Amino acid sequence: MSAPVVQIAGVSKTFGRVTAVDGVDLSLEPGTFVGLIGHNGAGKSTLLSMLVGLLRPTTGTIRIAGVDVHADTRSALAHLGAVPEHPALFEYLSAREHLTFVRDVRGGGDVDAALDLTGLGDDADRPIREYSQGMRRKTALAAAMLGTPKVLVLDEAINGLDPPSAARMKQALRARVDAGTTVLLSTHVVETVEAVADRVVMLAHGRVVADVPRGSLGAGALEQLFLERLEAEQQARRSS
Amino acid sequence: MNATAPLSRYRAVYRTVRRREAAAQGLAARGLRALLFVAVTVALLPLVQPVFLAFLDEAPSTWADGLAGAWGRAGLLLLAVAGLSAHGTVLRGPARAALSLHPVDPAAVTRVELEAAARGLVPLVAATAVLALPIARTAGIVPWALGVAVVAGAAALGLVAGALALLGAIAVAEDPRWAPLLDGVRGNNPRPQAALIYALAPSTLIGGWLVMAAADGAVALGQGRLAGAVWVALPWIAAAIGLGGVPSLARRTWFPASAVLAEVRARYDAVEHPEEARRVYLDWTVRWLPDGVGRLALLLFRYGWRARRAVVSALWLAALGAVAAGWTDADGGPLRAGLVAAIGAWWVGSLAVFQARDEPQFLGVWLPRPPALALAATAWCVVAWALGPALVGAAAVAVRVGPGAAVITLGVAVGHAAVAGGAASVCARWRGRGLAPYVAGAVLAGAGTAAALLGGGA
Numbered sequence: 001m002s003a004p005v006v007q008i009a010g011v012s013k014t015f016g017r018v019t020a021v022d023g024v025d026l027s028l029e030p031g032t033f034v035g036l037i038g039h040n041g042a043g044k045s046t047l048l049s050m051l052v053g054l055l056r057p058t059t060g061t062i063r064i065a066g067v068d069v070h071a072d073t074r075s076a077l078a079h080l081g082a083v084p085e086h087p088a089l090f091e092y093l094s095a096r097e098h099l100t101f102v103r104d105v106r107g108g109g110d111v112d113a114a115l116d117l118t119g120l121g122d123d124a125d126r127p128i129r130e131y132s133q134g135m136r137r138k139t140a141l142a143a144a145m146l147g148t149p150k151v152l153v154l155d156e157a158i159n160g161l162d163p164p165s166a167a168r169m170k171q172a173l174r175a176r177v178d179a180g181t182t183v184l185l186s187t188h189v190v191e192t193v194e195a196v197a198d199r200v201v202m203l204a205h206g207r208v209v210a211d212v213p214r215g216s217l218g219a220g221a222l223e224q225l226f227l228e229r230l231e232a233e234q235q236a237r238r239s240s
Numbered sequence: 241m242n243a244t245a246p247l248s249r250y251r252a253v254y255r256t257v258r259r260r261e262a263a264a265q266g267l268a269a270r271g272l273r274a275l276l277f278v279a280v281t282v283a284l285l286p287l288v289q290p291v292f293l294a295f296l297d298e299a300p301s302t303w304a305d306g307l308a309g310a311w312g313r314a315g316l317l318l319l320a321v322a323g324l325s326a327h328g329t330v331l332r333g334p335a336r337a338a339l340s341l342h343p344v345d346p347a348a349v350t351r352v353e354l355e356a357a358a359r360g361l362v363p364l365v366a367a368t369a370v371l372a373l374p375i376a377r378t379a380g381i382v383p384w385a386l387g388v389a390v391v392a393g394a395a396a397l398g399l400v401a402g403a404l405a406l407l408g409a410i411a412v413a414e415d416p417r418w419a420p421l422l423d424g425v426r427g428n429n430p431r432p433q434a435a436l437i438y439a440l441a442p443s444t445l446i447g448g449w450l451v452m453a454a455a456d457g458a459v460a461l462g463q464g465r466l467a468g469a470v471w472v473a474l475p476w477i478a479a480a481i482g483l484g485g486v487p488s489l490a491r492r493t494w495f496p497a498s499a500v501l502a503e504v505r506a507r508y509d510a511v512e513h514p515e516e517a518r519r520v521y522l523d524w525t526v527r528w529l530p531d532g533v534g535r536l537a538l539l540l541f542r543y544g545w546r547a548r549r550a551v552v553s554a555l556w557l558a559a560l561g562a563v564a565a566g567w568t569d570a571d572g573g574p575l576r577a578g579l580v581a582a583i584g585a586w587w588v589g590s591l592a593v594f595q596a597r598d599e600p601q602f603l604g605v606w607l608p609r610p611p612a613l614a615l616a617a618t619a620w621c622v623v624a625w626a627l628g629p630a631l632v633g634a635a636a637v638a639v640r641v642g643p644g645a646a647v648i649t650l651g652v653a654v655g656h657a658a659v660a661g662g663a664a665s666v667c668a669r670w671r672g673r674g675l676a677p678y679v680a681g682a683v684l685a686g687a688g689t690a691a692a693l694l695g696g697g698a
Binding site for chain 1: 245249253256257260261264335337338340341342343344346414491495496498499500502503506507
């Protein structure tokens with residue numbers, strides 16, 4: 001087995017009295033498609049924000065390709081492409097200009113191929129501020145994939161895309177995974193994870209309650225397992 | 241693998257963004273705003289000499305202190321504005337969210353943002369130079385040019401010192417050794433926010449000392465003492481030295497700043513103190529108002545704090561200005577302090593006009609605003625907001641001159657605040673078109689007060 005490209009060790013995040021992420025340990029190998037699922041408020045976005053350096057863990061460390069994200073964020077980002085829950089883009093640039101700038105910053109990448117992936121067509125030369133949410137999300141996804149980073153961290157990145165775009169993105173992500181990229185995709189839509197993930201990590205109330213290979217579950221079993229683990233976690237919290 | 245894009249690439253992107261942003265605003269709107277800026281500057285010009293440069297009416301042998309004080313105060317104002325500008329670009333620039341997920345070069349980003357902020361300060365320096373033209377006319381071109389050099393140096397220093405202080409504050413916010421001190425001064429704010437709140441204080445203090453020294457130097461140089469040139473150059477030299485330190489500090493703290501700002505935002509967003517997160521500045525004052533008025537006042541307080549906090553926060557610049565204007569033994573000091581606080585009142589009164597413009601029209605149907613209640617609520621809010629600078633200015637006058645003089649300061653400021661509130665309430669009824677008459681009213685009221693009070697022998 002190859003060395004993990006993402007190492008999350010003992011990571012917790014508290015805001016005052018609220019614990020958003022509670023002692024998460026995860027190792028992700030290269031060339032794995034990991035689905036991160038959880039209820040609303042489970043801590044998915046907080047965990048992913050810590051992964052990309054946008055939040056600092058209260059305890060624990062996160063390493064991307066061996067680089068401590070919070071000790072050297074810039075070097076870690078060179079190995080990382082990310083789409084946050086609410087993508088931020090240069091509103092007054094076109095998708096083509098935005099992607100060209102990201103390519104220059106990342107030191108490589110095929111802008112035309114990235115634009116093909118978005119399917120924006122002629123809209124690629126319109127300012128991003130005129131885009132719909134779906135078009136923004138596709139632009140952010142294409143930007144994250146420029147320069148073939150080793151890890152892609154995607155927060156609800158496929159939700160809300162039209163079916164052809166979603167299918168195209170899933171296919172592109174699968175191809176990246178086959179080429180050795182690790183994808184961590186968070187969503188609360190179980191069907192999305194069932195369709196694409198090799199491994200499923202379930203988060204409930206900030207804790208990992210299940211970490212299973214997708215292949216070990218039969219059709220429809222993922223949702224059942226998620227509900228069972230969530231119920232068990234809630235009971236454990238009530239009793240404590 | 242780190243970023244390879246050269247500085248010119250960042251500059252090109254920022255330039256494109258700036259150009260399109262300006263184009264999106266529309267030529268007419270931009271022209272109108274520029275025209276308004278010029279009109280206000282020109283309208284204020286006749287007030288400057290009687291209010292701030294009265295010493296020019298005395299014998300030339302007595303001008304030295306007045307000139308040094310005038311340039312020093314103008315420089316302090318620019319220093320403070322430039323520091324705030326650094327906050328709005330280097331720390332909380334609009335591009336941060338788009339850039340912080342990519343391995344950008346923080347030194348290049350900070351550099352182009354400082355350049356953009358510097359360009360934004362040019363009109364303010366130019367307006368100060370125009371407002372100081374009575375010095376050129378009365379004392380000569382050289383003292384005026386030297387003073388403008390001091391003011392421009394103050395702006396440059398404020399920008400660089402502000403950037404250094406704010407980037408340094410990120411390191412302080414993250415260093416556990418500072419935690420006890422930050423906890424001691426943070427009040428209801430999250431700990432990292434305390435470092436950011438106070439960051440500009442030391443830079444303004446040290447920068448302020450250099451600017452005041454430069455102002456003295458400008459006067460000395462104007463009198464033929466060449467040693468003064470060193471002091472005039474000092475803010476520029478300090479800015480150049482400081483600029484050399486920005487890249488390394490930016491590389492150390494620009495990315496962590498995103499995490500610190502997110503932490504601050506998350507804690508403000510009520511995860512920790514939901515009750516406090518809902519409160520806004522001065523909202524507690526509505527408890528003494530009747531229900532109908534209180535409801536409208538609360539809406540305006542919330543709008544001001546949540547939608548245009550910079551407008552409310554900038555009131556403390558007026559407080560600083562009122563102290564600077566009132567801290568003198570000259571006869572006109574209390575009136576000048578009151579007038580500066582009054583400018584703050586008119587400034588913050590614009591919030592009522594902005595609120596009317598920004599709110600969706602259906603609110604006017606769902607939430608009718610009877611004119612009398614709206615007038616009372618707006619006046620209440622503007623007076624409450626303006627009381628801060630008024631009291632600070634009056635306190636300075638009370639210490640320097642006496643309590644009787646402080647009453648004059650307070651009276652001028654509060655009187656203007658009430659009138660500004662009334663005017664804002666009336667102009668708000670015209671929604672987006674209300675701003676121009678409001679500004680015109682503000683200029684007229686300021687000019688009228690200055691003419692009446694100062695012309696009355698003050």
